Amino acid sequence: MKKFKVVGIGNAIVDVLTRAGDDFLEHMGITKGIMQLVERDRAEVLYGAMEGRVQAPGGSVANTLAGLGNLGLNTGFIGRVHDDALGRFYAAEMEKIGTTFANPPVAGGELPTSRSMIFVSPDGERSMNTYLGISAELGPEDVSEDVAAEAEIVFLEGYLFDKDKGKEAFIRTARTCRAAGGKAGIAISDPFCVERHRADFLNLIENEMDYVIGNEAEIRSLFQNDDLEADLAAVAAICPLVVCTRSGDGVTIMQNGTRTDIPVTRVVPVDATGAGDQFAAGFLYGLATGCDMETAGRMGTVAASEVISHMGPRPEASLPDLFRAAGLPVS
Numbered sequence: 051m052k053k054f055k056v057v058g059i060g061n062a063i064v065d066v067l068t069r070a071g072d073d074f075l076e077h078m079g080i081t082k083g084i085m086q087l088v089e090r091d092r093a094e095v096l097y098g099a100m101e102g103r104v105q106a107p108g109g110s111v112a113n114t115l116a117g118l119g120n121l122g123l124n125t126g127f128i129g130r131v132h133d134d135a136l137g138r139f140y141a142a143e144m145e146k147i148g149t150t151f152a153n154p155p156v157a158g159g160e161l162p163t164s165r166s167m168i169f170v171s172p173d174g175e176r177s178m179n180t181y182l183g184i185s186a187e188l189g190p191e192d193v194s195e196d197v198a199a200e201a202e203i204v205f206l207e208g209y210l211f212d213k214d215k216g217k218e219a220f221i222r223t224a225r226t227c228r229a230a231g232g233k234a235g236i237a238i239s240d241p242f243c244v245e246r247h248r249a250d251f252l253n254l255i256e257n258e259m260d261y262v263i264g265n266e267a268e269i270r271s272l273f274q275n276d277d278l279e280a281d282l283a284a285v286a287a288i289c290p291l292v293v294c295t296r297s298g299d300g301v302t303i304m305q306n307g308t309r310t311d312i313p314v315t316r317v318v319p320v321d322a323t324g325a326g327d328q329f330a331a332g333f334l335y336g337l338a339t340g341c342d343m344e345t346a347g348r349m350g351t352v353a354a355s356e357v358i359s360h361m362g363p364r365p366e367a368s369l370p371d372l373f374r375a376a377g378l379p380v381s
Contacts, residue, residue, distance in 0.1 A: 052200050052201060052202050052230075052232070053124065053126075053200040053201075054124050054125060054126045054150070054197070054200050054201045054202065055118070055123040055124050055125065055201075055202050055203065055338045056115070056118055056123060056125045056126075056201065056202070056203045056204070056205055056334055056338060057125065057126040057127070057128065057152075057197055057198060057200075057201035057203070057204050057205070057223075057227070058111035058112065058114060058115050058125065058126070058127050058128070058204070058205045058206075058207070059111065059127075059128040059129070059188070059193070059204065059205070059206055059207065059210070059219060059220065059223050060109050060110055060111030060112060060127075060128075060129060060206070060207030060209065060210055061109040061110070061111075061112075061129065061164060061182070061185045061186070061188075061207060061209055061210060062107070062109055062112065062127070062129030062130060062131045062137075062140055062163070062164060062185045063107075063108045063109040063112075063164040063165060063166050063180065063182075063185060064105055064106070064107060064108060064136045064139065064140050064163060064164065064165045064166070065105065065106045065107070065108035065165075065166050065168055066097065066100060066103050066104070066105050066165050066166065066167050066168065067103070067104045067105075067106070067168045067169075067170060068100040068101060068102055068103050068104070068167075068168075068169060068170070069102070069169075069170050069171075069172075070169040070170065070171065070177075071171065071172060072171060074169070075169060075171070075177060078096065078099060080096075080169060080177050080179065081177065082171065082175055082177050083175045083176070083177060084177065084178070085166075085178035085179075085180060086178070086179055086180070087180050087181070087182065088167075088179045088180065088181050089181070090161070090162070090181060090183070092179070092181075093162075093165065093167065093179070093181035093183075096167045096179055097165065097167055100167060100169075105136070105139060106143070106362075106364075107139075107140045107143040107144055108166060108363065109129070109164075109185070109207070110207050110209060110237065110239060110326075110327050111127070111205055111206075111207040111237070111327075112127060112129070112144065112149075113324050113327035113328070113331075113363045113364055114205065114237075114327045114328070114330045114331045114334070115127055115144075115147070115149045115331075116147050116149075116331075116364045116365070117327070117328045117330075117331025117332065117335075117353055117357075117364065117365055117369065118331050118334060118335060119147040119148040119149055120147075120331075120364075120365050120368070120369045120370075121331070121332075121335045121369050121370060121373075121380075122370065122381070123335060123338060124148070124150075125148065125149045125150070126149060126150040126151075126152050126197050126200075126201065127144055127149050127150070127151055127152060128152050128153060128188075128192060128193055128194070128197060128198075128219075128223065129151070129152075129153060129185065129188065129192075130153060130156065130184050130185050130187060130188045130192055131153075131155050131156070131163045131164075131184060131185070132155060132156055132157075132160050132161065132162050132163045132183070132184045133154075133155035133156055133157040133158075134155075134162055134163055136162070136163040136165055137155040137156075137162075137163035137184075138155055140163060141154075141155055150197075152194050152197045153192050153194075156184065160184050160187070161183045161184040161187065162181075162183050162184065163183055163184060163185075164180075164181060164182050164183035164184060164185035164186070165180075165181055165183065166178050166179065166180040166181075167179045167180075167181075174321075174361075176323070186210070186212070186213060186216070187213075187215065188210060188215065188216055188219050189215035189216070189218060189219050190215070190218040190219045190221075190222040192219060193219050193222045193223050193226070195222075195226045198222070198223045198226035198227045198230075199226050199227065199229070199230040199232075200230075201227050201232050202232050202233070202338060203227075203232060203233050203234075203235070203334060203337065203338055204223050204224060204227040204232065204233075204234045204235070205235055205236070205237065205330070205334060206220050206223065206224070206234070206235065206236040206237070207236075207237055207239055208236055208237055208238045208239030208240060208243045208244075208251075208268075209239045209240060209243060211239075211243050211247050211250070211251065212243065212246065212247070217247075217250060217254075220236075220254065220258075221254070221258060224254075224258045224259065225258065228258075228260070233260040233261065233337075234258060234259055234260055234261075235259050235260055235261035235262060235263065235291070236254065236255065236259055236261075236262055236263070237263045237264065237326070237330055238251075238262065238263070238264035238265075238268035238269070238271075238272075239268070240268070241267045241268050241270075241271035244268065244271040244272055245271065248271075248272070251272065252272060252288070255272075255285070255288060255289050256288040256289065259289055260289075260290060260291060261289065261290070261291035261292070261293065261337070262285065262289050262291070262292050262293070263293040263295075263326075263329075263330055263333065264293075264294060264295075265294070265295045265296070265297070265326060266278060266294060266295070266296045266297075266299075269281055269282060269285060269292070269294045272284070272285055273285065278294075282294060282302060282304055283304075285304075286304035286307070290305065290306050291303070291304070291305045291306075292304040292305075293333060293347070293350075295326065295329055295350075295354075298314060298316035299314075300312050300313045300314045300351075301314070301329075301347045301350065301351060303343045303346075303347050305343050308343075310343045310344050310347060312344060312347040312348055312351060314351050314355075315355075317355070317358070317359075319358035319359075320358060320359055320360055320361060321358065321360065321361045321362065322358050323357075323361075323362065323363045324357045324358075324362065324363025324364060325354045325357060325358050326354070327357075327363055328350075328353040328354050328356065328357040328363075328364075328365060329350040329351065329353060329354040330350065331350075331353050331365075331369075332346075332349035332350035332351070332352055332353030332354065332369070333346050333347060333349060333350035335349055335353075336348075336349040336350070339379070339381050341379065345378060345379070348376065348378060349373060349378055352369070352372050352373060352376050352378065353365065353369055353372075356369065356372055
């Protein structure tokens, strides 16, 4: 039996939140309601201007691991933080949710720990300013073969695909896991990632991945057929398991030529942040515990429904309780 059910590899970003009025945003030159990348100097200015800061470990795959921890699975995380206050905080918080943080914080002259400064307006709008920092420097040397080989499933974050080192880290993780009998897969993360690296993405999916998860825009960005059905068929032809979330239109799963459609009930989200991350948590729980595709897909929709019912990207309720209420099996 392997040590980990799921190991994730992705950006280790500390979310730093504070409340701020429109006057403050205007004074600081912050564009309201969007996410923008910032450089180190700008990040330090914004961080210093935040009063009453609330910090939480973030990052897409890390959010998924938090959901899997809520469901009681043993998980691990491969990520890169600096040996500074935020980095030590991040590592400790991941351990608290039951996720083994595989890489010790890096000392020396490295970049600071990545952080996203999030200014929450009185109307609930979130203005995000993200400094990628040391997280974006993750490379193959950060991948412990002992960790990757001890994973039944590895889950990769497409956001890290922007640098060659990140691609090499992905391939090392996937190959090590699969050589030891595990499964490897990726969350596409963003259609713009695909736009920048389409050939490499497709090569990775076809030759290194056992599954791929993406929303409609992300799946359509891979082959650009301008037709979702054609795009699904094209991705399914190169990968044995394709999962496509379509917001209020449900979920489509293609596994070895068999299609499964899972309907959902349309709701107005309180906060859609983390919906995809928690869908992945529910689905991967089903995959890791041997469920059929319909059950795994339903698990994903229940987890996503929980997270969009409140502010924040991580579940607040007990997902096992919600699964039981929905008639879903819990190990």
